[in-house]
Amino acid sequence: MTAAVVKARGLSRAFGEQQVLDGLDLDIADGEFVAMLGRSGSGKSTLLRILAGLDKQADGSVIVPRSRAVVFQNPRLLPWRRALANVIFALPDAGPDTPSRAARGQAALDEVGLSDKAKSWPLALSGGEAQRVSLARALVREPDLLLLDEPFGALDALTRLKMYRLLHELWARRHMAVLHVTHDVDEAILLADRVVVLSDGKVSLDRRVDLPFPRSRGDDGFDDLRRVLLAELGVREEVGHDRSR
Amino acid sequence: MTAVAAQQRREAPAPELVDVIVDNGRRRGLWARIPRPVRRMASPLLILAAWGIGSATGLLNEDLFPPPSDVAVTAWQLLTEGQLALHVGTSTTRVLIGTVLGVTLGVVLAVLAGLTRTGEDLLDWSMQILKAVPNFALTPLLIIWMGIGEGPKIVLITLGVAIAIYINTYSGIRGVDQQLVEMAQTLEARRSTLITQVILPGAMPNFLIGLRLGLSSAWLSLIFAEMINTTEGIGYLMSRAQTNLQFDVSLLVIVIYAVLGIVSYALVRLLERLLLSWRNGFTGFEGTV
Numbered sequence: 342m343t344a345a346v347v348k349a350r351g352l353s354r355a356f357g358e359q360q361v362l363d364g365l366d367l368d369i370a371d372g373e374f375v376a377m378l379g380r381s382g383s384g385k386s387t388l389l390r391i392l393a394g395l396d397k398q399a400d401g402s403v404i405v406p407r408s409r410a411v412v413f414q415n416p417r418l419l420p421w422r423r424a425l426a427n428v429i430f431a432l433p434d435a436g437p438d439t440p441s442r443a444a445r446g447q448a449a450l451d452e453v454g455l456s457d458k459a460k461s462w463p464l465a466l467s468g469g470e471a472q473r474v475s476l477a478r479a480l481v482r483e484p485d486l487l488l489l490d491e492p493f494g495a496l497d498a499l500t501r502l503k504m505y506r507l508l509h510e511l512w513a514r515r516h517m518a519v520l521h522v523t524h525d526v527d528e529a530i531l532l533a534d535r536v537v538v539l540s541d542g543k544v545s546l547d548r549r550v551d552l553p554f555p556r557s558r559g560d561d562g563f564d565d566l567r568r569v570l571l572a573e574l575g576v577r578e579e580v581g582h583d584r585s586r
Numbered sequence: 587m588t589a590v591a592a593q594q595r596r597e598a599p600a601p602e603l604v605d606v607i608v609d610n611g612r613r614r615g616l617w618a619r620i621p622r623p624v625r626r627m628a629s630p631l632l633i634l635a636a637w638g639i640g641s642a643t644g645l646l647n648e649d650l651f652p653p654p655s656d657v658a659v660t661a662w663q664l665l666t667e668g669q670l671a672l673h674v675g676t677s678t679t680r681v682l683i684g685t686v687l688g689v690t691l692g693v694v695l696a697v698l699a700g701l702t703r704t705g706e707d708l709l710d711w712s713m714q715i716l717k718a719v720p721n722f723a724l725t726p727l728l729i730i731w732m733g734i735g736e737g738p739k740i741v742l743i744t745l746g747v748a749i750a751i752y753i754n755t756y757s758g759i760r761g762v763d764q765q766l767v768e769m770a771q772t773l774e775a776r777r778s779t780l781i782t783q784v785i786l787p788g789a790m791p792n793f794l795i796g797l798r799l800g801l802s803s804a805w806l807s808l809i810f811a812e813m814i815n816t817t818e819g820i821g822y823l824m825s826r827a828q829t830n831l832q833f834d835v836s837l838l839v840i841v842i843y844a845v846l847g848i849v850s851y852a853l854v855r856l857l858e859r860l861l862l863s864w865r866n867g868f869t870g871f872e873g874t875v
Contacts, residue, residue, distance in 0.1 A: 393772050410772070417769040421787040421864045430783065449798035462864050482773070 343371040345487055346518045347392065351401035353542070354387055361387045362399065371485070376529035376544040379539035380574055385522045388539070388584030389490050393519065405519075409486040410479035413434045414494045416464040416471040418478075425450060425459035449477035453507060470501035473507070480511060487512075489521040493528065505531055509554070526570045529558050530563060538573045546573045630848075641741050657841065658835040670825075674842060679810070681846075684716040688747025688800060693793070695779065696752045698758030700789070716845040717749045717778045721803075725810045739811035746807045749794065750800035757794025757856050759785055791865075801850040805843060836847070 347369035354362040354473055361384040367377050372448055377387040390396040393401060393411045418427045429446035440448070453473040456511055472492060479487060489508075493501045509532055512519055523529055529536045530550055538546040548569070634654060640646040641653030648656075664670040683734070695713065698705035721742055728738035762785050771778050786793075812821020820842055827835035 395768055395771060411769075413769070415766070417763060417765050419766060419784065421790070421862075422783070431770060431773040431779050464864065465868050474744070478773075 342372075343345070345369060345447060346406050346478055346519070347404070349388075349392075349401065349403040352388070352391065352399055352403055353401050354391065354396070354399040361542055362391075364401070365543050367537065367544055369486070369518050369520060371479075371518055374519040374521065374532060374534045376521045376523060376533035376536045377539060378523060378526060378536060378574060380527055381524075383539045384542045385539055386490060389488050389514055389520065392446040392486070393488050398495060406485035408482060408484045409488060410482050410484040411490065412472070412479050412486045412492045416463070416475035418466075418471055418474055420463050422463075423459065424455065424461045424463065424466065424474050427463065427474055430478065439458070442571045445481050446477070449481035450474070452480060452511065453477045459489070461577050467500075469496055469504065472496060474503065476508070476511070483517075485517055487517050487519045489519065489523075491523055492521075494524065501528075508532065524569050526574070527558055529570070530566055531558075536566075536570060538570060540573070543563070573577050628781070629659065650833060652837060656834050657837050661838050661841075664835075664838070673818060673820050674846075677808055677812065677820045678846070680736070680739050680819065681743060681801075681808055683742025684807070685747050685804050687744040687800065688804070689751050689797065690749040691744065692751025692800070693755055695748070695771060696759060696789075697753035697786075699752075700756050701781070701785070713749060713752050713756075716745070717753060721746055721807050722810055725814065731816060734815040739808070739816075742807045742811045743804045746803035747800035749804050752798040754792045754796030754799070755789050758789030758796075761792065762788035766853045789860055794861070795858070798851065798854045801854065802847065805847060805850070810844075 343354050346369040349367040429442045473502040699709040732738045812819040814823045824839040
C-alpha cells in the first residue's frame, strides 16, 4: 500500500458541551478515493473543515498534504468575477517554464467540459455548471488531496449522474487522494475505493469497495454493501426501493 | 386516484384557467413605448411647467417668485459675465477635493474597522459619534481653528463624505459572505488578494450607497461652508442674493443645486452600472404595480 497522505490520530473537537469528534483515527493513502458517510451532525463536515485547515481548534494530531483543495456543497464562486477568473482566483504563478495562469485555468475548464463558459458570470450559470467551475478551481491547483463536502447535494438527479462520471474520470486521470463527504450511500459505493461511516465522532465502519469499474447500481455485491452501510447508518427500512424489485 | 375521489373531482366546478403571457390580448401602452431616459425627464419637466403656468396666470407673485423666463435671463447674464462659471467652478472644485479626500479616508477607516476586531474597537464608536454631530455645529469652530480660507470648507465636506462612506462600507464589509472568505482561505489567498478580490468587491454595493449619500452630504456641507466669509461659490451667490433681495438669483441658485445634485446622482448610477454589472437584481415591474 502506498504511503498515507492523511493521517489523523485521536482527533477530537467539541463545540461547547457537544463532542462532535471523539478520538477519531483515519488514514487516507496517496491516490485513494475515500467516501465518508454519516448522519447529519455526525461530524463529517467538522472533520472536513479540520483537514481543509478551516478549523484549527481541534485536539489530537492530523497530517495533510500542503497542496489540497476543497469543493463545497455551494460552489462559492465570486459573483463579481467571470468563470475563468474564478478558476484562477488566488492561483500562484508557477514559474517561467509553465503555461500562464489563464492558460491553466482554461485547460481546467476544458477538463470539466466548460470550454465555452470562460467568460460567463457565475449568476448566469446553472447549478451543475457552477459546481463544475468550482471543481475546475480545485483541479487547477493540482492538489494532492481533494476534499469534497457533499458537492452534488444541491444538484438534480440527472446532473448528478453526469457529475459522478466526470469526477471519476478526473480522479482516474490525476490520481490524487480524495475525501468525499456525502449523505448518499449509492454515490459512495459508485465512486469510492473505500467507504467509512462516521458515528458519534468516530469511524464506526471502514470497508473496501471491491467492485470493478465501471460500476452501476444493481451490480453484484452493490446491494449487499448498500444494506450494510444503511444498517450502519441506522436505516433499515428500504421503503423506496422495495416496490421496484 | 380512487374512483370515489375521481367522482368527487368531476362534480366540483371546473378549475379557472388563465392566460399568463402578459402581452396576449393587450397592447403595450403608450407609456411603455417611450424610452426610459425620456420617461425620467417627465417629472422634473412637470414641475417646471407648473412653475411657468403659475407665473403666467398670476398665481405666483412675479416680484417674490419670478417666472422661469426671468431666471433663465439672469442665468444667461451671469453666464456671459463669467460669474456663473466662477462660482459653480469654485464650488464644484471644493466638492471634488472634499469627496476624493473623504472617499479615501472613509474607505481606509472602513477597511481597518471592517477587517479586524481591534480596528472596530478603536474606530467604530468614534465614527458613529462623529456621525451624530451636525456639520452645522462644526462650521463656526472650524472657521475659528482654521481661518476663513479653503481649509474649513474642504474639511467640512471631507468629514461628511468620509462618514457616509465609512458607515456604509463598514457594514458592507461585515456583510460579505463568510463562505466566500472561507473559500479564499482554503485556496491560501494572500491577505491583499482577499481584500481586493473578495472583501472590497463584496462591499461595493454598500460603498456605492455611501457614495450617493456622501455626495448629497457634500453639496449640503458646501452650503454651510460657503454661507460665511467667502466671496466665491454658489453659497456666496445665494447669501448675496438674500441680502440684496434678488429673488431671481435665489431661484437660480436652487436650480443650480438641483442640477448639480442630479448630475452627481447620475454619475453614481453610471458607476453602479459599470461596477455591479455582475448582479442580476430586481429591476422593477414594467408599468404600474
